[in-house]
Amino acid sequence: MRSVLALVLCVVGCGSTPQPAGARADVVAAAHAGCREGNVEACEVACANGNTHGCNEAGRLHEIGIGVPASGVAANAFYRKACDLGDAAGCYNAAYLLQFGVAGRRDAGCALALYQHACDAGHAKSCMSAGEMYSDGLDIPQNPAAARAAFRKACDAGHTAACARITAP
Helix, strand or coil, X not given: CHHHHHHHHHHHHXXXXXXXXXXXXXXXXXXXXXXXXXXXXXXXXXXXXXXXHHHXXXXXXXXXXXXXXXXXXXXXXXXXXXXXXXXXXXXXXXHHHHHCCCCCCCCHHHHHHHHHHHHHXXXXXXXXXXXXXXXXXXXXXXXXXXHHHXXXXXXXXXXXXXXXXXXXX
């Protein structure tokens, strides 16, 4: 229940708004077809039409500055839209930017909520990151039990480095 509340607060607090589902499949497919590295405009169109690949790729292009000036803030907006559309990788990407301040400010609570949300959806790397935050107390109180649970989930999903951390302090 706590992670659900944290996610709701994070979504509201970080300025994200849920996107309507149900973009027409032909529009999404056509937009996705043009979304390739360096073609930020096509990726932005794909994202606007509900394509999570387009959102993540537009975020990546904005993050590293391919075809546009590098901007963690803009990247985070695209990653958050992918997350809002149900893409766990988008949640992970947004969480990473917030955890390390690439999106303009550090927000460990929001980052953890997004990692946990993606972890709950089966994204192993997010489980590992949540476990590390809980274990190391990275801007949040340490929680060894939550760390072990996150590492177990990551290990079960195939993240081998997490397996070694299940019993580690």
